[in-house]
Amino acid sequence: MTGWAALLLAGGLGAAGAALGWLTTGGAVAAAAVGGAVFWGSGLAGGGQLALFFISGSALTYAGRRPVGGATRPAPGGRVWRQVIANGGWAGLGALLVPAHPAVGWPLLTGALAAAQADTWGTEIGRYSPRLPRLITSGRTVPAGTSGGVTLLGTAAGAVGAGLMGSLALLLGTPAAAAAGAVAGGLLGTVADSILGATLQARYRCPGCGCGTEQAQHRCGTAAEHVSGLRWIDNDVVNLLATTVGAITACAIAAVAAGT
Numbered sequence: 001m002t003g004w005a006a007l008l009l010a011g012g013l014g015a016a017g018a019a020l021g022w023l024t025t026g027g028a029v030a031a032a033a034v035g036g037a038v039f040w041g042s043g044l045a046g047g048g049q050l051a052l053f054f055i056s057g058s059a060l061t062y063a064g065r066r067p068v069g070g071a072t073r074p075a076p077g078g079r080v081w082r083q084v085i086a087n088g089g090w091a092g093l094g095a096l097l098v099p100a101h102p103a104v105g106w107p108l109l110t111g112a113l114a115a116a117q118a119d120t121w122g123t124e125i126g127r128y129s130p131r132l133p134r135l136i137t138s139g140r141t142v143p144a145g146t147s148g149g150v151t152l153l154g155t156a157a158g159a160v161g162a163g164l165m166g167s168l169a170l171l172l173g174t175p176a177a178a179a180a181g182a183v184a185g186g187l188l189g190t191v192a193d194s195i196l197g198a199t200l201q202a203r204y205r206c207p208g209c210g211c212g213t214e215q216a217q218h219r220c221g222t223a224a225e226h227v228s229g230l231r232w233i234d235n236d237v238v239n240l241l242a243t244t245v246g247a248i249t250a251c252a253i254a255a256v257a258a259g260t
Helices: 003-019 025-063 081-097 102-126 152-171 176-199 235-258
Strands: 203-205 225-228
Touching: 003 025, 025 081, 025 102, 025 152, 081 102, 081 235, 102 152, 102 176, 102 235, 152 176, 176 235
Parallel strands: none
Antiparallel strands: 203 225
């Protein structure tokens, strides 16, 4: 696919995402850049994987606005550019490497997308769990939505998401080693996401209502107090690190399979 065709296709998809409210304007621009790189470097094989992650993740996120267990989660805004890069940056870089270094490019692309999908599916489907999540580092129960909290339903959903990404990659002609690495990378990436969320991600508490939050400003408009974690590590940084783990894991498995 030519560069202009890839950019036009990705730009059209980004514009559609913005029109649906799935992306902000900045998020649409970032999505066009990432999508253009993926379509140009890896063609429809990589583009299909990116589409699976974006469409399924956005649909699950927006379905999550409906009441569950008597509580309604605040309506999500469109994804901003930081979220797009955190989840798709490695995939874009991997796609750019595919023409010259496919043994590295394909695992980077598939591993990163599998990790992003496993995390998104685990989070969005896990919120329907009838049991409270448990913190991955201690096993104690925590309120639903707490970073680092895991449920059996969410874990199973993440595994299915990673497996589906690997299966689609294989079906679309991605090298088998990269597809297999994507599944393992997806699983390890989502585990890394939970561990980082439980240990290093910044946590805040609203002094007004006492609610915990991941943001420096609570949605009620009150400046939140820093409680734990590192201030510069927010959910976007955690997602970027998780997709990094997924990409590196997939590359390692592909390298072993190739005997290098």
